[in-house]
Amino acid sequence: MMMTDTSDYLARLDAALRDVPHGIAAEIRAGITEELSTLDPDAAEARIAQLGDPAVIAREAMDAGGFVPPAPAVAAAQAPAADQVSVPATRTRGFAIAAALTLSFGGFVIPFAGWVVGAVLVALSSLWRTWEKVVAIVVPLVLGGFSVLSSLTMWTTSGEATGGSMSGDGLPPEVPNPLLPTWYDVIWSSAWVLGLLVIPLSGLWLLWRMRGRSAS
Structure with a gap:
């Protein structure tokens, strides 16, 4: 059961780090994975609680590096249509x-x-x-x-x-x-x-x- 919780947390972490530059995201993911793999189930559960929401970790990584996440693909596709002005x-x-x-x-x-x-x-x-x-x-x-x-x-x-x-x-x-x-x-x-x-x-x-x- 604990293995499932750890896997689920790492999966959510991967999703949250999607917009973080690859090098930083890989470093964060590898560090957390290595740390959780050395802990017993109870300690791993407690550590996951300390780490908190993966979205918060990703946001802090972006803020620390001064990175701005790219706009969603849907918004980017709609932007030209919004700016486009029809010419009589x-x-x-x-x-x-x-x-x-x-x-x-x-x-x-x-x-x-x-x-x-x-x-x-x-x-x-x-x-x-x-x-x-x-x-x-x-x-x-x-x-x-x-x-x-x-x-x-x-x-x-x-x-x-x-x-x-x-x-x-x-x-x-x-x-x-x-x-x-x-x-x-x-x-x-x-x-x-x-x-x-x-x-x-x-x-x-x-x-x-x-x-x-x-x-x-």
């Missing part, structure tokens, strides 16, 4: 890249509506400064408006010129040279070329401005 989608680089590409090419896939979607996505992203968003959205919008106005002006001017030539004033209508573009053709073509170039360049410019930035 609008603050991620993936969202910003998709927004810039939609601004550049969305209008070619779905005329005008695709560009509007890209502009909204760019406005929602937090990876650009306000002035960068304004430049990327307003400049193509202004050029687009200029293109529309130029087109309307071209058609109005062309219609008036045609009407004047057919007014019956006795003068033969002027026949334009088909090989030479008219002034309104130049304005109209230039406006649309600028629009077609600036719209994709605005999104690519945003991608260039975003380099080195990350969600914060």
Whole structure:
């Protein structure tokens, strides 16, 4: 019966010394085992009572050596989850890249509506400064408006010129040279070329401005 008590005490001692550095734990365990093995059952029982709770022995060993027991495995596994902070989608680089590409090419896939979607996505992203968003959205919008106005002006001017030539004033209508573009053709073509170039360049410019930035 006494052997069982001694074995049980040593087993509890091993469990208590689990977090104590191996060298110190082995020394304590060997000393107590050797001491109890030299005593008769009654003396061993009395000595176990004097030694006290194995948890107290382990704590005193840790305090004497200045050691801090490691955190339990469960707590360590849960710590990253507790510290982890979810980042909104609008603050991620993936969202910003998709927004810039939609601004550049969305209008070619779905005329005008695709560009509007890209502009909204760019406005929602937090990876650009306000002035960068304004430049990327307003400049193509202004050029687009200029293109529309130029087109309307071209058609109005062309219609008036045609009407004047057919007014019956006795003068033969002027026949334009088909090989030479008219002034309104130049304005109209230039406006649309600028629009077609600036719209994709605005999104690519945003991608260039975003380099080195990350969600914060």
